[in-house]
Amino acid sequence: MAELDQAKVDAFTQAMTGILNGGTLALMTSIGHQTGLFETLATLPPSTSRQIADVAGLNERYVREWLNTMATGKIVTYAPENGTYALPAEHAAVLTKAAGPGNMATFARMIPLLSKVEPGIVDSFRHGGGVFYDQFQDFMALWAGVNEQTFERTLVTKVMPLMPEVTTALQAGIAALDIGCGEGHSTSLLAQAFPNSRFIGYDLREGALEEARAKAASLGLRNVRFVRQDLGTLEEREVYGLVTAFDVIHDQAQPRTVLKNVASVLKQGGTFLMVDIKASSDVQENLDHPMGPFMYTVSTMHCMTVSLARNGEGLGAMWGEQKALEFLAEAEFTDVTVKQVEGDPFNNFYIAKKH
Numbered sequence: 001m002a003e004l005d006q007a008k009v010d011a012f013t014q015a016m017t018g019i020l021n022g023g024t025l026a027l028m029t030s031i032g033h034q035t036g037l038f039e040t041l042a043t044l045p046p047s048t049s050r051q052i053a054d055v056a057g058l059n060e061r062y063v064r065e066w067l068n069t070m071a072t073g074k075i076v077t078y079a080p081e082n083g084t085y086a087l088p089a090e091h092a093a094v095l096t097k098a099a100g101p102g103n104m105a106t107f108a109r110m111i112p113l114l115s116k117v118e119p120g121i122v123d124s125f126r127h128g129g130g131v132f133y134d135q136f137q138d139f140m141a142l143w144a145g146v147n148e149q150t151f152e153r154t155l156v157t158k159v160m161p162l163m164p165e166v167t168t169a170l171q172a173g174i175a176a177l178d179i180g181c182g183e184g185h186s187t188s189l190l191a192q193a194f195p196n197s198r199f200i201g202y203d204l205r206e207g208a209l210e211e212a213r214a215k216a217a218s219l220g221l222r223n224v225r226f227v228r229q230d231l232g233t234l235e236e237r238e239v240y241g242l243v244t245a246f247d248v249i250h251d252q253a254q255p256r257t258v259l260k261n262v263a264s265v266l267k268q269g270g271t272f273l274m275v276d277i278k279a280s281s282d283v284q285e286n287l288d289h290p291m292g293p294f295m296y297t298v299s300t301m302h303c304m305t306v307s308l309a310r311n312g313e314g315l316g317a318m319w320g321e322q323k324a325l326e327f328l329a330e331a332e333f334t335d336v337t338v339k340q341v342e343g344d345p346f347n348n349f350y351i352a353k354k355h
Contacts (some may be wrong), residue, residue, distance in 0.1 A: 025073045026111045027162030028066060029095070033105035038095045040089035041076065048083050065153040101149035102345075106142065107243065107294070113139040114301045121301050122258065128310030133205065136302060140182070144208075147246065148185040154343045155186060159273075162339050163351055166242055166271050170194035174241035177265065179258070184212025184224075190244075193214070193292035202229035210345045241266075244273045247347065249327075250319050251303050253312025259331035266354045272333065274324070274350040278340065281320030291346075314319050321348055328352050 015236075029115035040056040047055075054340075056063065065083045071078040075095075077086050077132055092098065095105045120131040132146045160167050171178065173196035178187040179200030191199045201224070212226040230255050243262050252258045262272050277295065281351055286292050295318055304316035315323070320340065328336050333352035341349060 021073065023111070025075070028069045028073075029075070029105050029108035029200075030112055031066060032070070032095070033103075033109055037063070038087065038092065039097065040220055041241060042089075042092040042096050042098075044086075046077075046079060046082075046084035046086040049085065052085065058120045058246075077145065093198045100153065100247070101146050109142055110139065110298070111154055113142065114297070116276070117301060117305075121305060124305060124308065128304035128308070130307065130314070132309045133306050136306070137207075139302060140208075143189055143250075144185065148183075150344055151186050151189055151246075155189050156344060158341045159275075159349060160190075162191070162341070162349060163271060163273065166273075166324050169241055170197045173197050174198075174243040175239055175241045176244070177242045178246075179203075179243055179262070180185070180251070181212060181226065182208045183210075183255050184215055184226055185223055186244065187212065187226070188219060188221060190218050192219060199224040200274065201226040202231060202234075204228060204230060207228055231258045231261065234265055236265045238267045239265050241270045242273065243270070244275075245277045249274060249276055249318050251306055251314045252315075253307050253310035255313055255315055256327060256330060259333075262335060263331045265355060268354060271353045272350075272352040274328070275347050275354065276324055276350065277317045278346060279318045279320045279346045281322040281324075283318075286318065286320075322351060324348070 035054070035058055037056055037058070040052060044052065044055060049067055052067065053063040067076060067078075070076040071085060075087075075091060077088060078084070079086075087095070089104050095103065097103065113136075116130050117135050120135065124130050144297075152204035168188070171194060175198050176194075178184075178190070178192065178201045181187045181203050182205070184201050187199050187201040191197075192347065201209075201212055203212075203226070205229055206323065208225045209228055216224050216226070231252065243266055245262070247257065249255050266272060279289060279295065286296075289295065296316075299316035299318050302317075304314045307316075308314040325336060327336075328350065330349040333354065335355060337351045339349040339351060341347070
């Protein structure tokens with residue numbers, strides 16, 4: 001047995017201690033997010049646990065233990081001379097609604113939600129297969145909320161200007177398709193922005209489609225509809241001037257088939273906007289990715305497994321730019337550009353033309 005370098009053992013022990021502390025802090029951050037404690041602290045001067053609990057309308061004993069967790073985790077500050085806690089403004093900017101779609105407390109909420117499917121993931125490690133979409137309702141609703149905020153800030157004002165010809169066509173009036181539309185946030189935003197065009201959203205989840213229809217109705221939109229449709233069996237041909245897919249392709253059981261179907265439903269000269277995770281297909285190039293462990297975990301415990309549950313390819317969220325370009329070329333998209341958008345650090349924007 002090789003002689004151990006004790007300094008390396010100690011360093012790794014310290015690193016693992018940080019990981020364990022970080023994992024538990026993520027759970028408590030999720031609780032702070034759900035109970036409104038971060039929002040409460042952001043409005044208060046340094047206060048005692050009783051004062052904070054009273055303003056938040058919560059049980060003081062639980063609030064005090066939570067505050068002590070946050071204090072030892074250096075998320076809130078503690079003043080022992082008067083027993084008061086405070087959330088620094090710089091931390092509030094990252095953990096409250098002020099952070100918008102980049103609210104780290106929202107992302108912390110994903111940790112306990114993914115933990116719910118851990119038994120099924122462990123079983124899949126042993127026997128193959130995967131965990132089906134219906135086990136992820138809360139997780140997907142949380143992602144939908146993050147996406148909704150991102151879309152509202154970027155889709156019409158920053159993403160569409162990447163495609164001036166498409167914007168002009170939408171203003172004049174064309175048929176557009178949003179595949180994997182979920183709750184329809186992206187579809188309805190585009191329908192609002194381009195009233196002369198006709199929009200349709202396809203998804204397999206009827207619950208999400210019902211939400212999409214209700215939202216469109218509340219907005220008074222008459223140029224959008226939502227239909228339950230398996231993306232692997234699209235039979236339309238050369239119907240749409242624009243097809244969009246927002247973080248959808250990597251979840252598909254048969255992504256190659258879906259991309260070929262997209263090419264088939266597009267008119268000649270039409271555009272496919274594929275938004276997907278910004279990463280490399282080579283793990284070596286992702287070693288310094290700022291959210292690498294988080295994204296590979298989400299991939300393992302959601303994106304990859306929902307595909308494998310349907311005997312799919314199991315691309316996962318981190319399939320990467322190289323493989324994405326390869327799949328687009330295989331679907332005969334020969335004119336592809338890759339863009340980024342300020343305000344959406346997670347995604348690449350692939351703009352593919354059909355010639």
